[in-house]
Amino acid sequence: MSKIEVSKDYVDEDVSFESFHLDPRLIQAINKLGFEHPTLVQTQAIRLSLEEKKDIIARASTGSGKTAAYCIPVIQSILADSFTDNQIQAVILVPTKELAQQVYDFLNELTVYCGKAVKLLNLTDAIDDKLLVSLVNERPEVLISTPSKLVDILEKDHEISLTQLKYLVIDEVDLVASYGYSDDLDKLSGYLNLKQELQVFLMSATLNEDVDSLKRKFCSKPAILKLQDLEEDSKQLTQFYIRTNELDKFLLIYVILKLKLIKGKILVFVNDLDRGYRLKLYLQNFGIRSCILNSELPLNSRLHIVDQFNKNVYNLLIATDDSQELDEEPEKNSKDGKASKSSKSSEYGVSRGVDFRNVACVLNFDLPTSSKAYVHRVGRTARAGKYGMALSLVVNEKDWGKHRPSSIASAKRDEKVLARIENTQKKMGYELKPYQFDMKQMDGFRYRMDDAFRSVTKAAVRDARLREIKMELMTSEKLKRHFEENPEDLATLRHDKAVSKVRSDQNLKDVPDYLLPKAVRQDPKRVAFVPFNRGGGRKRRRVGGKKKLDPLKKFHR
Numbered sequence: 334m335s336k337i338e339v340s341k342d343y344v345d346e347d348v349s350f351e352s353f354h355l356d357p358r359l360i361q362a363i364n365k366l367g368f369e370h371p372t373l374v375q376t377q378a379i380r381l382s383l384e385e386k387k388d389i390i391a392r393a394s395t396g397s398g399k400t401a402a403y404c405i406p407v408i409q410s411i412l413a414d415s416f417t418d419n420q421i422q423a424v425i426l427v428p429t430k431e432l433a434q435q436v437y438d439f440l441n442e443l444t445v446y447c448g449k450a451v452k453l454l455n456l457t458d459a460i461d462d463k464l465l466v467s468l469v470n471e472r473p474e475v476l477i478s479t480p481s482k483l484v485d486i487l488e489k490d491h492e493i494s495l496t497q498l499k500y501l502v503i504d505e506v507d508l509v510a511s512y513g514y515s516d517d518l519d520k521l522s523g524y525l526n527l528k529q530e531l532q533v534f535l536m537s538a539t540l541n542e543d544v545d546s547l548k549r550k551f552c553s554k555p556a557i558l559k560l561q562d563l564e565e566d567s568k569q570l571t572q573f574y575i576r577t578n579e580l581d582k583f584l585l586i587y588v589i590l591k592l593k594l595i596k597g598k599i600l601v602f603v604n605d606l607d608r609g610y611r612l613k614l615y616l617q618n619f620g621i622r623s624c625i626l627n628s629e630l631p632l633n634s635r636l637h638i639v640d641q642f643n644k645n646v647y648n649l650l651i652a653t654d655d656s657q658e659l660d661e662e663p664e665k666n667s668k669d670g671k672a673s674k675s676s677k678s679s680e681y682g683v684s685r686g687v688d689f690r691n692v693a694c695v696l697n698f699d700l701p702t703s704s705k706a707y708v709h710r711v712g713r714t715a716r717a718g719k720y721g722m723a724l725s726l727v728v729n730e731k732d733w734g735k736h737r738p739s740s741i742a743s744a745k746r747d748e749k750v751l752a753r754i755e756n757t758q759k760k761m762g763y764e765l766k767p768y769q770f771d772m773k774q775m776d777g778f779r780y781r782m783d784d785a786f787r788s789v790t791k792a793a794v795r796d797a798r799l800r801e802i803k804m805e806l807m808t809s810e811k812l813k814r815h816f817e818e819n820p821e822d823l824a825t826l827r828h829d830k831a832v833s834k835v836r837s838d839q840n841l842k843d844v845p846d847y848l849l850p851k852a853v854r855q856d857p858k859r860v861a862f863v864p865f866n867r868g869g870g871r872k873r874r875r876v877g878g879k880k881k882l883d884p885l886k887k888f889h890r
């Protein structure tokens with residue numbers, strides 16, 4: 334049994350899962366999951382749902398256990414009701430296929446001792462629609478889907494009935510509400526027996542006014558849970574930013590990664606597809622291996638990459654988050670002010686809800702385009718009560734566009750977005766701290782950065798992108814068969830191979846002694862959290878002990 338550590342701040346230590354009078358099969362599964370106590374949002378949601386039959390709107394921090402908060406009451410109620418035979422009793426809607434799979438996997442674990450009492454169906458599984466319709470007609474108790482896929486299937490077969498539905502869950506509800514799913518939700522409401530027996534859960538870490546119309550449409554007298562603000566000294570997430578120019582972002586990431594200034598697994602976000610490959614190839618020059626995650630890769634590969642990252646097969650994942658969510662007001666994407674679903678990425682989303690495990694640092698190589706997207710990105714670390722840090726590279730407005738090859742359009746607004754991020758974080762009681770790097774001290778690394786940066790041409794990026802897709806399409810097929818035949822062999826399929834023959838110079842891979850900070854030269858094993866002043870001298874903080882270290886502590890002026 335793997336025990337998952339959850340900090341006191343999220344966990345309701347006075348409460349046990351047994352106190353909810355849950356079915357023994359469910360209790361056994363919860364024990365197997367290693368959950369000792371419910372989290373705060375779970376205690377409240379389970380009670381309100383099972384005892385008071387309330388509709389629930391919950392805003393709770395990223396990583397605070399919202400999935401179990403709605404899954405447990407849904408499964409409990411299905412198990413408790415032995416009279417309703419073979420009916421679709423719950424629909425769980427999420428914005429992306431990744432999340433559908435994640436929720437499906439979690440429900441599978443939760444129902445592992447339930448035999449055939451609870452059947453689950455993930456509608457976003459890439460199976461033929463006809464087969465899907467016939468599987469829905471077998472009336473599994475729980476359907477998991479994106480709104481558009483569900484409506485699609487309902488429109489394909491008018492015999493399917495949802496009037497007996499007891500639970501409707503919309504997870505990441507603000508994204509579902511604002512991301513072009515409103516037509517699908519309107520259509521869906523026509524299939525439901527709203528405000529009768531139906532109990533509704535609307536969940537997210539961020540709620541906005543788009544959710545109000547869903548609240549009016551789907552809920553009656555909902556209980557509103559807001560479980561977000563932690564005490565100052567109990568915050569697990571430490572947030573930093575560095576103001577820089579576009580080319581120096583490449584210098585910074587090289588130095589940070591090469592000298593291992595951040596300990597543990599790092600999730601790097603970039604804002605477009607080519608950018609991800611550019612960074613991967615650039616780092617490859619220095620012998621730094623990374624793995625790519627983006628909307629172009631087949632779903633099987635995406636799921637496998639996240640799974641392997643969670644199992645610590647990779648330490649560095651470069652994820653493209655091209656959602657381009659904007660903060661309200663000044664700019665909206667379409668005439669009605671709603672962001673539209675772009676075809677390729679419409680059902681892909683990596684900053685939302687994906688349960689990355691044990692991420693030490695979220696590094697926003699490119700700053701997201703909205704404060705809301707920032708909340709979700711940085712929420713990939715410091716999950717389930719663990720500590721984590723977020724580091725964002727912010728381009729000075731005056732420096733934007735000065736060096737075309739390293740430039741990206743979104744960075745033009747970085748300073749404005751940073752101001753909004755600071756504002757929203759402040760309202761939640763958080764603070765972003767600036768890091769003043771002494772860029773002069775990194776001058777020794779600059780020529781290597783230049784060399785490596787220049788070697789990554791546009792053609793090399795295009796070539797890498799094509800190769801990776803081809804490779805992953807083949808891997809994806811293999812994965813499909815492997816998943817069926819040989820699940821334990823999956824770990825051997827790696828996604829962090831070199832994707833291009835970019836000239837790889839051994840000189841770039843090694844960092845000569847004279848460039849290293851003194852502390853590292855004296856003791857090569859001591860590479861994390863080192864002071865980066867050539868004179869050395871000051872004592873380092875002990876690594877590993879107390880968690881709330883400032884990981885880049887001595888690197889700034």
Ligand SMILES: Nc1ncnc2c1ncn2[C@@H]1O[C@H](COP(=O)(O)OP(=O)(O)OP(=O)(O)O)[C@@H](O)[C@H]1O
Pocket residue numbers: 337338339367368369370371372375393394395396397398399400401537538685686687688712716717
């Ligand atoms: N009671 C619990 N005890 C221990 N670990 C838990 C508990 N509940 C959930 N977890 C773990 O916490 C992690 C985060 O849970 P979950 O993915 O549900 O968070 P979330 O609130 O939905 O986050 P997000 O807003 O990012 O989607 C998961 O790995 C989950 O297994």
